[in-house]
Amino acid sequence: MTLDLLLVLALLTCCVALFVRNKPRMDVVAVLAMVALPLLGILTVPEALAGFSDPSVVLIAALFIIGDGLVRTGIAYRMGDWLVRTAGSSETRLLVLLMLAVATLGSVMSSTGVVAIFIPIVMGIAARLRINPGRLMMPLAFAGLISGMLTLVATPPNLVVHSELRRAGLGGFDFFAFTPIGLAILALGIGYMLFARRWLRSDDGQSAGDRSRHTLADLARDYRLSERERRLRVLPESPLAGRLLNELELRSQYGINVIAVERHGRFRNQLMMATGSTNLQAGDILLVDLASPAIALLGAYDELGLAPLQLKSSYYADHAHELGLAEVALPPESTLPGKTIQELGFRSRHQLNVVGLRRNREALEGVLVDDKLRPGDTLLVAGSWKNIDRLHGLSRDFLVLSLPMEVNEVVPAGDRAPHALFSLTVMILLMVSGLVPNALAALLACLLMGAFRCIDMDSAYKSIHWPSLVLIVGMLPFALALQKTGGIALAVDGLLALLGDAGPQVLLACLFTVTALTGLFISNTATAVLMAPVALSLAQQLGVSPYPFAMTVALAASAAFMTPISSPVNTLVLGPGRYRFGDFVKIGVPFTLLVMLVTVLLVPLVFPL
Template structure:
C-alpha cells in the first residue's frame, strides 16, 4: 500500500466516522474533504473541485426545483386528496393506493418531500378510519424508498452511478432502465406490508397526534361542524343572478355563505364569498347556519336551494384554498363594543366570521349583531391569502392559531396545468434522447419559471444545498481511489474471496456491502464509493458493468433496516410512534427479499 493510498484511506475513514457520528454535519464533512484531498497530493485543486461542474450535480439541483414546482402548484397535494377520496373506508385499499401514489410521485421528485407531504394526509385518514398511524407510516416510508428504484432521476444515487458509467466511457442508464425491477420490488413491498402491518399495530405512546391545531380542531371548538351545509342553487332559484348583498341571506334566514363551488368544463372553481359575489344557477353554496337546529326546509324550497351531501367538512375538502384562523382582540384594539356586522369583515378583509367564543364557550345563533368584548375570540374563514394578510393588522387583531393545514397551501394552484406541461416536456426530452438529461431538466425549470409556477427566490430555496455539497465533496474520492490503486485493491479482494461463487454471488455481496454501508452514511455517499468498485469488478470478471452498477444503485436505495438509515424513515418515526426495533424487525427481512429479487432479475434484464 502506497503512502498516497494510505492517506486517502485515512481521510475516507475519518469522513465515514464523522458521518456516523453526525458531528459536524455531513455537508461540513464534505467541505473538509474538499480541503483535505489536495493536501494528500493525489488530486489537484481543479480535480477536487470538478464536482461543482458535474452535470449530475446540476441535474439534481434542477430536479429539486421541479419537485418544488409540483408542490407549489398543489399537484402533490391533489394526489393526497385523490387518495383520501378513492380509499373510502378500506384500510387495504388505502395502503395499496398510498404506496402506489407515493412511489409514483417519488419517481419524479424528492422522496423525502413526498413523504413529508403525505404524513398529515395519513394522520387525518388514520383518525377518520380509527386505525393506528403505525399501520400506514412505515408503508409510506418504504414506498418513498422504493420510488428511488423506479426511474433514473428518482434519487441522486442513480444519477451518481449513471455519471460513473459515462465517466468510464460507457453508455449510461436510460430514464426507465430501473423501472422493471423497481415495479417488481414495489409489488413485493405492497404484498409484504399487507402481510406484516399487524406487526406495526401496537402503539408505543399515548400521544394523540400532532401538537398543532388542525382545521378539524378549530371547527370542533367553535361547533362549526354542526352548522356546515352544502346547498345547490337550482335553475329556477330566485337567488340566481343576484349578489349576496342584495339577497341578505344572513340577516333574513341565518344563512352565512362562506364560499361558492362553481363548475367549469374541466374543474371545479372555489370562489370566496363577498358581498358582490353573483350567484349562478348550478352553484353549490358552502354555508354556515346560524343554528344547527334551525328549521330551513321551507326556506330551502322557497329559495330554490337543494341540500347536497356533505360526507366530510368542506374545510377539509378545500383545505388548500379555504382556511380558518382564530383571532383575538389585543388591549389596544378599538373594536370592543362594536358588532360583527359593524366590523364589515366580508367587505374590508374578504373574510367571514363563522364563530365567536366568550369565556371558552362557543356562542350559537345569529352573531352579526353580537357586541364584541375584550376577552372574545373570533373564528374567521376565507382564502389563506386573506388570512395571512390579516396577520399584518396587529393593532386591531391578533391571529392566535393557524391550523397545520396552512403548511399545505399551494400558492400557485392555478398554474397546476402548466407545471404538468413543464414536467411532461422534461420527461419527453429525457426519453427522446434529443438533449442530455441535465439540459432537459434545466428547460423544465425555465418553463416552470416562465409559467410562474415558481419564482426565483423559491427556486433557490428549493435546492437542498447540503445534498449537493455532500455529492461534490465525495465525488473526488472515486478518482483518488482509482489513481492510488484503492479500487483495484478492493476488487482484487472481492474476486479472490467470492470468485468461485460466480457473478450472482458477487452481485449479492455488492448489494449486502452497499446496504450495510448505507446504514451509516448517506445513500448518495455510498453510491459514490461503491460505483467505481462495481464497474471495476465487472471489468475484472470480463462481464458487463451494467448489472453490477444497477445492483449498487438498487442497494443504495434499500435503506429499510433502521430509522436513521434514511431521512424518509426518520420522518415517520414520530408520527408512527415507532421504536428502533420496529424498523429492524420489519426492514431487515424485506431488505433480504429485495436483495433476492435484485440478484434474480438484474442479470436477466441486464445480461452478464
C-alpha cells in the same frame, strides 16, 4: 499499497466516522475532504472542484425545484386526498394504496419530501380508523425508499451511477431502465408489509389524535360549525344568478353567510372565496354558514332558487389546501367591543368571513350580524390562507391566536396544477426520447414551471436542498482519488480473489451486500459515489457487461431499510410511528435480504451479463 492510497483511505475513514457521529454536518465534512485532497497533493484543484460542473448535480438541483412545484400546485396533496376517499375504513386497502401513491409520487420527486407530505395525512387517517400510526408509518417509509428504484430521476444515487457510466464512455441508463425491477420490488414490499404489519404495534390509535395544535376539524367542532354548514346549488331560474353578493344581503335578510363558491372550470372545479363583488352564476355551488339550522325550514331555499346538496364531510376539510380558519381574539386595548359583526366589515376590509363566536369559552349557536362584541370574545374567521396570513400585525384591535395544522399544507398555486403536470410531462418525454440531455430537460421543465407561475424564484431557491448537493460535490472527488491511487483496483482484486470463481451472480450479491452495509453509516448518495467505480471496474475485470453491476449498486444504495438512521425517510417516521431502533432491524433486515434476492435474480434478466 502506496502512501497516497493510505492517505486517501485514512481521509475516507475519517469522513465515514464523522458521518456516523454527525458532527460536524455531513456537507461540512464533504467540503473539508474536497479541500484536503488538493492540499495532500492527491488531486489538482480543478479535479477536486469538478463536481460543481457535473450534469448530475445540476439535474438533482432542478428536480428539487420540480418537486416543490408539484407541492405548491397541490398535485401531491390531491393524491393524499384521493387516498383518504378511496381507502375508506379498510386498513388493508389503505396500506396498499398508500404504498402505491407514495411510490408513484416519489418516482418523480424527492422521496423525503413525499414522506413528509404524507405523515400528517396518515396520522389523520390512523386517528379516524382508531389504529396505531405505527402500523402505517413503516410502510410509508419503505414505499418512499422503493420509489427510488422506479425511475432514473427518483433518487440521487441513480443519477450518480448513471453519471459514472457516462464518465466511463458508456451509455447511461434510460428514464425507465429501473422500472421493471422497481415494480417487482414494490409488489414484494406491499406483500411483505401486509404480512409484517402483525409485528408492528396494533393497539388502537386513540393517541394519534392527541395534538398540541388544533386542526380544522377541532376548530369546526369547538365553534359548532358542522350544524350550520351547507352546500347549495344556484338553479338556472334563481334570482341570484348574475348578481353581486353585496347586492343580495343574504346574511342580513336570510341568515345565509356565503363563505366560498365552487364553480365548474375547464379542468376542475374552481374554489373562489366569497367577497362583496363575487358575481354568482347559475350552476355555482355555494358553501354557506347558516345563522340557524332552521333557515331551511322557512322556505328561503325555494324563494332564492337554491337546491341543497349532500354534505358528506366538512367543506373546510375538503378544501383544506385553499380554505382556512383562524381564531381571532380581542385584546384589552381593542376598540371593537360594542360593535356588531356587521360593523366590523371583515369581508370588505380583509376578504374574510366571521363564522364563529365564542363567549366565556362557549360557542354561540350562530353568528348574527347584529351581535355586539364584548371584551374577551374570540372570533373564528374563514377565507383564503393568504388573507388569513395578512391578519398578522395588521391591527391592534385583534390578535390572531392560532392557526390550524393544515396551514402547513397551503397550496399557493392550486390553479396551476395542469401547467405543472404539463411541465413534468415535457421533462419525462424529453428524457425518455433522449432528444436532449437529462439536465437540460429538467432545466426546461423548471423554466416552464416558472413561466406558468407554478413556482417563483424565491421558492425555487428555497426548495433546493443545498446540503445534499454540497455532499455530492464533496464526495465525487473521492472516486477519482481512489482510481488514481489504485484503491479501486485493489478493492476489485480483493473481491475477485475471494469470490472470483463463484460466478457473476454471487459477485452481484456480494456487491449488493457491501453497498447496503456501507449505506448504514453514510448517505446513500455518498455510498453510490464510492461503489459505482468499483462496480464498473469489477465488470471490466470479469469481461462482462457493466450495466448489471451498476444497476445493483443503485438498487442497493436505495435499500436503506435496516436502521432508522440509514435514511432521512426512516428518521422522519421514527417519532410519529413511535418506533424503537430494533423495530427497523426486525422488519428491515429480512426485507433487505429479499430485495437482494430479487435484484440478483432479475437484474441479469433485464441487463444480460
